[in-house]
Amino acid sequence: MSSLYQYTVASRFLRYVTIDTQSDPRSNSFPSTEKQKDLGRLLVEELQAAGISDAELDDHGYVYATIPSNTEKDVPVICFCSHMDTAPDCSGTGVKPIVHPRYDGKDIVLPDDPAQVIRLEDHPYLKEKIGDDIITASGTTLLGADDKAGVAIIMDLANYLVMHPEIIHGTIRILFTPDEEVGRGVEKLDMKKLGADVAYTLDAGEAGSLEDENFSADGMIIHFHGIMAHPGSAKGKMVNALKVAGEFLSLLPKEKLAPEVTEGREGFVHPVHISGNAEKATVEFIVRDFDTARLGEHEFLLQHLADEVVLRYPGARSEYQVREQYRNMKEVLQHHPQIVAYAEEAIRRTVGTVRKLPIRGGTDGARLSFMGLPCPNLFTGEMALHSKHEFVSIQDMQRSVDTLVLLVQLWEQGS
Numbered sequence: 518m519s520s521l522y523q524y525t526v527a528s529r530f531l532r533y534v535t536i537d538t539q540s541d542p543r544s545n546s547f548p549s550t551e552k553q554k555d556l557g558r559l560l561v562e563e564l565q566a567a568g569i570s571d572a573e574l575d576d577h578g579y580v581y582a583t584i585p586s587n588t589e590k591d592v593p594v595i596c597f598c599s600h601m602d603t604a605p606d607c608s609g610t611g612v613k614p615i616v617h618p619r620y621d622g623k624d625i626v627l628p629d630d631p632a633q634v635i636r637l638e639d640h641p642y643l644k645e646k647i648g649d650d651i652i653t654a655s656g657t658t659l660l661g662a663d664d665k666a667g668v669a670i671i672m673d674l675a676n677y678l679v680m681h682p683e684i685i686h687g688t689i690r691i692l693f694t695p696d697e698e699v700g701r702g703v704e705k706l707d708m709k710k711l712g713a714d715v716a717y718t719l720d721a722g723e724a725g726s727l728e729d730e731n732f733s734a735d736g737m738i739i740h741f742h743g744i745m746a747h748p749g750s751a752k753g754k755m756v757n758a759l760k761v762a763g764e765f766l767s768l769l770p771k772e773k774l775a776p777e778v779t780e781g782r783e784g785f786v787h788p789v790h791i792s793g794n795a796e797k798a799t800v801e802f803i804v805r806d807f808d809t810a811r812l813g814e815h816e817f818l819l820q821h822l823a824d825e826v827v828l829r830y831p832g833a834r835s836e837y838q839v840r841e842q843y844r845n846m847k848e849v850l851q852h853h854p855q856i857v858a859y860a861e862e863a864i865r866r867t868v869g870t871v872r873k874l875p876i877r878g879g880t881d882g883a884r885l886s887f888m889g890l891p892c893p894n895l896f897t898g899e900m901a902l903h904s905k906h907e908f909v910s911i912q913d914m915q916r917s918v919d920t921l922v923l924l925v926q927l928w929e930q931g932s
Contacts, residue, residue, distance in 0.1 A: 518677065518919050525676050526914045530652065530669035531614050534661040539609040540602035540699045547705055548578035548695035556601045560693055563672065567679050577705040578695035584678055585688060592687025592932040595925060596713035596890065597674065598881055599667030599720060600697030603659060604903040613655040622647045627656030627905065635906045642723055642900055650911040660907035662899035667719030668693060670897055670914055674921045686925040687932065694881055700842055702881040708888055715856050716892035718882040724913045725868040726896035729857050730847035731876035731883050732784070733809040737802040737816055738838045739823050741765070743830070745796040755795065756832045762791060762798035765826045774815065782807045782875060786815050807845055807875060843879045846893065849886040856891050859931065863924040868916055895920065
């Protein structure tokens, strides 16, 4: 990039995080919260002000925009995608971002709640960021780097390309999505309208990260049915579904197949919600593994344990529901090696080191890949996600902008 260019990514990020865009997993509307459109409207205004005239926000909360091709070559249409919503795990209301210039390697005490301390020992990546300018929240909310860092990076890319028409590239489509954090990010996406051939999400962490594989994921619900009776005359009659569910939960593996004891490529089953009463109790699970075939094995284990417990309570019964959530993008991307190869080359030239790690989670890119749009995930610098300790390096975001500028040129040169 031009050495004279003044990055806009940090100022954009600081502006975007103050807009509350938290999504709601219990909502049946789409987007799950209307306030996500507040950021969408601002992004459209900024894109149009930069000269990207087709920028629009649709009724579902998606932002679409186009940077037209300036080459005579037939280059695949590239989509860059980030999500606008923040996670329901921690408040996103009243975010007050703080810039810590030239980070000195010490623990960062967040001023609005001094009990919230971003400790170097808990976040070893900070050792690599000494001298960088670090942005945090103030201690009472998350920051929103996941994924407003990605949004700001794509917006700065657009700004740079508009200001530098000498950078030769094909058609670029910009996509900002709602509701990624609640697993519905591309549920209402108009793929024909998007019109892209390949895509990259901007939603990974450390500088140099390139993620081309992720968990395959199912949701599983187990209902336990008991027998209700008045507690004053329940002897020999009542079967309490809550107790059945509680005993079932006590049988779940504790040394394996649980998030708190697994890492790397190890899968897990994870109870995320329990509800009900003595007559009926419901336990909701997320089931994860990099090997899609193993999801069925994990779900069979849960069914077996539920059946085993029900046998101990005559009159009780159980039933199961399994819903596919997303699948490992590697199953698609392995057939499109060029998409990852160009990203690796761009990262090597801008960052130096490519960090390829499997995602112990999912992204919009996983679902996009199975919708016909192969889509790995690139770094933004966002760290300590979904928590009050979330932080991002301004320099990491700038390196991400550099990477995208080079990436679009590599696609054009290779076409």
